[in-house]
Amino acid sequence: MYIQQAFKYQYEFWRYLVGIFVVIAAVFAGQMPLLVAVFLKAGFDLEGMDETQVMQVLDSNLSLFLMLLTFAVALVGLLFAVKFIHSQPFTALTTARKKIDWSRFFFAFGLVAVFSISVTLFDYFTNPEDYVVNFQPTPFFIMLAIAVVMVPLQTSFEEYFFRGYLMQGLGTLVRNRWVPLFITSVIFGGLHFFNPEVTKLGNIIMIYYIGTGFLLGIMTLMDDGLELALGFHAGNNLITAVLVTADWTAFQTNSVLKDISEPSAGLDVIIPVLVIYPIFLFIMARKYNWKNWGQRLFGKVEKPEVLKPSELG
Template identity: 30%
Template structure:
């Protein structure tokens, strides 16, 4: 199979990646004016803070679609290669890997959060969630969160990974650098207020873990499934007060503690990763076809 890190189709010199980056920045800068206007309109029509958070999710989803369109245009016009080559080295999108990733991380989340709730129940506060608000959030999140996750994956672990890969023959250096960039891009997230060192280190390590998983699977499909299911389940069921989405949108609010955070974040990611390695060893190359 073709090496996803080093595509050999189309135009892939540094100047093409630089031009694509500036094209993305320009389009998103122009689009940001519309994003701000749309966000203000939607939030102005919202009844309360919960609906304002839902409105923001809609705005982010639309802005993410613009980003995907920009990358699609750049792939075809600047790089002269199929948009698919930023996603996978396979001839077509491998949905089975996406569903496998989503299934493994879902099982990992259920297991690790059950353990955390068993041993540290004081850190989980049940929310009397409004069914109407929750269902509104549920349907909007189902539509928008996968789009946002796809944008992050295709940019950091598609476009950027392939560009950085031009500097290094060994994937390890590419994985480390793109993982650091991915993690650093999340340092402005509200969750960093909980514990900048622990949370920041988690972002960096799992940015690298996602990159290494892309190397194993030769595309972003599996990681996209992991990323999407992770974000959806945490948004629906477990939220920190610092997450910026509001705590009355999820079933439980979590009070931060280093123990709970380490058990849930590191535990759940370790489980799905080990499961992937075991399945890959048993199935061999057939898993990635």
Template identity: 25%
Template sequence: MPITEYHRLARTPQLRWWKSVLGTLFIVAGGLALAIGLIVVAAIVAVLAGRPLDADGLPTLGPLPDLALTFLAVAALLPPTFAAARWIQGRPAGTLSSVTGRLRWPWMMACFGVAVVAVGILLGASAFLPAESSSADGGESLVGWPTFLVSALVAVHVVPVQAAAEEYVIRGWLMQAIGAYFKRPWLPIAVQALVFAALHGWGTPWGFADLVVFGVVAGWLTVWTGGLEAAIALHVANNLLGTVLLAAFGDLSTDETAADMPWQLVAVDVPVLIAYGMIVVFLKRRLLAGRGNDRNGALVGGPEARMHPAVAAVDAKADQTAEAGVDLAQTVSQDAQQPAVEPNRALSPDGVDALRSKTVPGVENVGAVGDGL
């Protein structure tokens, strides 16, 4: 049985258009509720600790805790996203991860290695840009090792879940919600890329365009590889290395995002993103060589992918319909190849019996015609 493509995994027997709308509202409301809860708890802790107020008049715990809180507020979207898939759409939450119903960790780590090199090239190129054109120049001097190690340790714990949450909501939930109604993946990929860029705010036209390219590459790799692993790896590497670089210069309070990227950096980033996609495709093909797998199958670790029961019902019904159509066509074709009865020649009793034995599904027994002759 063929494996359903990733963007079609929400097309289950329980599919209803209003469930996708309700699920989206549930994710937004649930994520906001959890994020507000985190912010309130942090504010209470800051007040009890006697911390000063920030520029907006709110209690602050300092640059590093505030940055961690920002990442965790985004990560708060992850639980309601899984809950929406399971409770509202009535499908396994694992189908948000990949066609295998789980996150393929060995494959994701392989992609992460490639992503680290790609992001490293981008950050290295930014060092050669003029100071006013670089968004990663940070402070003028490096901080001490103790401060840096603490910041890096916090980043390692909060950045991956923040980046994964964005991927599960945009490349997972949103693309599958749209893809359930479109066989081809290009419209879902385009829509999620535009939404992804818009959610990062408007900085420069070049920054917005770069985010769209990031979304297209990540979305296409998600569909092509059958899971979020390549997109998560790229997103985590990008955010984690960028945060660690800022921590090295003690510039964690910066409010710049990828939307503020200058054109000089975009000119480097776009080829790097495309190269990352090409290398991931190359690795996937090499690892699948000789296995006879569908490209959406399990790549590394575990048995070959099998369609989830919640999704299989739709494709099984389609397969049965197609097979029935083929059988009917073959039967009609075989009967059509039988020698025609010559006109003006009386049928013998044996000939009538022979005709009676041939029945085409959906057509009356032609032997009845012989009874009227």
């Protein structure tokens, strides 16, 4: 099992605490280029500016690159901790399979990409007054190159840290599956509280963020690996960055479309979590023949017994 295999390596919980410290340090280090660039551009005249306004100080493509660089550096810090603190190979952090199944990654990526593109186009053609065409060839293709390389690094860090590192660490500590699922999902959603979308839409949007954390966590536990969660998260963020932006979103990009409508949060926050996400899980469950949901989501995590040489036969 995905969590259980962490017992094969250096799994003492103090190691995870040290690893978390390493990751936090890497996050701060990764933020330095962005902070330096902002201060060089605007000096210290940032008083009264919110996060979105601060990000708009820089060219949007430079701002996007530097923001995503934070996650790339954090990913390096995480992989350093896994290798040198836990002596755990990259594959064992990714999946319980003998090798990473990239077909799962691309299936989840394609599933959410087709859905996101379809919904956006439907909304664009039914409510054209809510959008303006934002496409400018040179800035767009520069943004596309940045997004294709850097967005998967951002989403991979979040998946490897929350659904991988913390899921395995908490699972070996509490010896069950539901506590890691609950804690990692709430923390993942909670960290989005500082996104500009929350300021604009209100706290109700946290239902979406936390619900997304549960969706990705359920994928990981049911499928015994991160491949589906990695693909889903990368597809969602990449398509969003390329296809549509708005003045109040975390991703300020030279996308194809710009949403100029006045945003509001209501059923459009609840429906994805209660309707769309279960449909995604149903499709994946049918494709990958998921069974024994109770055990996989709520069962115990037992440390494998180490046989004595005399018992090996």
